[in-house]
Amino acid sequence: MTTTLLIFHMLVTVLLIGALTHQTLAIWWPVAAGPRSFFGSFRAVRAGSYTNAVIVLYVTAAIAGALLYPDYRLDVRTFLEATRMKAANGAFEIKEHFAALGLGMLPIYWLYWRKSATEYVGSRRAITLMLAFTVWWNFIVGHLLNNIRGFGI
């Protein structure tokens, strides 16, 4: 059950990373008119259309992570402490804080994106970048911790 949930958590996060990366690049590095490269096409999306999907995916990933937490606390963290892997513990601590703060950012993220394109331009760019950073950090740390002691717990 834990392994299934762990894979589900990872797959949801992959979708979330895709949506947020598209959205972030689209507003921070908009494409110019004319022929488009692969990266140009990646950025040439209707950024606002990702907002609701990002919120649903973020909440889903957070719930899955919360359900996995007891197994992590009992089996993984105790192993990290016993083997004195302090940096791994610290990276996870930052991950849990960022994940929780991201939940609190979702309402303002939604508000910024539902307004017209000329309102909250800087704030919209900032909050989207912060959420993208959060999700990338959490994905990479989660992946590293999983490699240390993930499946089979």
Added chain:
Amino acid sequence: MSALSRAIPIFTIVYSVLYALSFPYDLQLFMYYPAVAEFHIAAQPATLGPPINWYGWIATAAIGGVIASLAGWLVPERWTARLATLSWLIPLGAMLFLTYLAKAWFI
């Protein structure tokens, strides 16, 4: 500015501040002891295994955020408009603060 537009920035600001303070000051609403699958308000003996405070920190921040955003009706509209523009700075500050507190793990 609609009522929701006025309430949301206040929620995000108060949620972020309360979460950032809940961690260093142990302001979790409750603790969960996964080894025995029990929730407790106060810390329990070590025989119950290690607690998870994270759920309690989120609960503290979320409840505080909702209460504050309801009280946000009292804040003048010109203030909430400015708060809405700048409210992303508070979670950013909370992220930096909590990362700083985690530095001991990397030294």
